[in-house]
Amino acid sequence: MQKGVLLVNLGSPDSPTAKDVKPYLDEFLMDERVIDVNPVLRNIIVRGIILNTRPKRSAEAYSKIWWEEGSPLIVISKRFMAKVKQKVDLPVALGMRYGSMSIKEGLQELKEKGVDEVFLVPLYPHYAMSSYETVVVKAMEVQAEFFPEMQLTTLPAFYSNPDYIKILSKSIAEGLKGFDYDHILFSYHGIPERHIKKSDPTKSHCKLDGKCCQTNSVAHHTCYKHQCLDTTELVKKELGLPEEKVSSSFQSRLGSDPWLQPFTDKEFERLPKEGIKKLAVITPAFVSDCLETLEEIAMEGKHQFQEAGGGDYIHISCLNDRDDWAELMAEWINTWEKNGALPEYHIQ
Template sequence: MKADGVLLVNLGSPDSTDVPDVRRYLREFLSDDRVLDAPKLIQQAVLNLTILPFRPKKTAEAYSTIWTDEGSPLIISTEEIAQKLRERLDIPVEIGMRYGNPSSEQGVMKLLAKGVRRIFLIPLYPHYAMSSYETAVVKVQEVVAKVAPDVDLVVQPPFFNDPRYVDALVKHTQPFLEEDYDLLLFSYHGIPERHLRKSDPSHAYCLADPRCCEKTHPAHATCYRAQVFATSRLFAERAGIPREKWHLTFQSRLGRDPWLKPYTDMELEAFPSRGFKRIVVMCPAFISDCLETLEEIAEEGKECFIEAGGLDFRYAPCLNDSDAFIDVLEGFVGDFREGVLESA
């Protein structure tokens, strides 16, 4: 029987808040054809002429507001998740980042050095998107094919509607919902609309109808928008939140092309005038708190909301290394070891 091991993959962070480190990180991130998906010449021209000369300094300043003495919150959270999972299991657990350090390849090599011949890959992305889940999986597949083609790779599917994940979200967020509030906001990382269409196997269903995500369709297996709606709906049902008390938005857009709407920042500005002056905000697309949650939402988002007349802004942190989420991961590993999942 082949020895098993677990690889947890997350997005990644710069090595520090120094501008050169941030520039290096952004170059790797935005050179990914599944993130900035223009033809390579155009991609590199945009990256080198309009993004890298200006954005690293601004991004470095944003990172500096959330950086800790130990380093990046996302890296720390991922390491803490791995350590807690190790304490529950009798097989190796390593981490790898899609961009930056420690890399996915480093994570794979550590497992191989421990004699692992069957790797269970868990992308720390609940929802499918070409710029997150897909690119993380493809990267590890490439690494394994290159360095250890005889090693089996089994991949955890997106778990956006897994009852264990939804229950963990509800349990983790419940304390922030105990005091009175006007609205619960689910803010998900945005993606360009074209990514949705590219991920649609039919290239004809997604976004063709404003209510496409409310219907049942095979395209939903790779439809980010349908999956985040499913997570939100299931959470609300499980937590007993009526439809009029929750709303869904998309954050972190980049460039001028249309991204999924409605936009989080614009909605936060408008909420107080609509009578939503006490809100709870959560970001279920992220497992670990990071720049997009701590700086963009908990800091900038709160400031925007309060300046617009809001009275109470409560940010519910991501699952991070909560016991509820470690329970979920332990369940996934159990499925893997029982043969419920197939090799990639």
């Protein structure tokens, strides 16, 4: 069998215009794992309400961070793929969960190179219905319909892989160099609380009571909140960061349903009142800088923090196309190619 690799990231509109943002948001928000309500209600919420106003606002936000080469997330993902390609002997393709650069196109590219055994790599460190899971499900659906001769093996969520934690920690240490911070905020993408309970295979462990994430359970294999908090703890330990100078929060909520807390924007308001004047923010739910990091955190977050009385503020870039990150991905791919082994990671 001929092996190959499909890297999959979130995706992006084709341009920072409302005309291109609207179909992108439609595909994204109509995903049943993103807005997981009755299909009729989802259609009303998305196409009857959100898409009448949000495309213009989102286009304005995209225009603030758009690069000459295109969408930062797409450009970075391509650069990352190019570096990985140099370090492996297998065909490597890139697809996006949403937008014109589809998973189907990525698999078709691999098929044309004779690939019939695919290593699927969702570029998300943590497991969540609305990110990792939707990529896997979509890839399986596309494979079953269009590429039945292909076999898929999926890279597990790698949030606690020791080598990944070392590289993430190194990038943070480099970002902090020369910055005399008062506090470091780990801001993760938010999800509705109901997603946590829906992803719990035991249907009883995840109570969102502040205690279940600290109690060993098989539920942690698919618990986004636990995995995010674990990432913070592992990095904190790796870098020897003071307990009192580190915290975690969740950004980008949508709608009025309960979402994971504390909210990042509320932390930007709270921290200055607690005497925090110099803040560093890291966004480890993303491996590539994108709208949620470059505009929401690096720009709007800085404004919110300073408006609330804060001072110096830095956003530490995602791993993007770092050489050591590309080398680690290549190492995982090469190990899979040789003996089918997947990266090690721990579950507490």
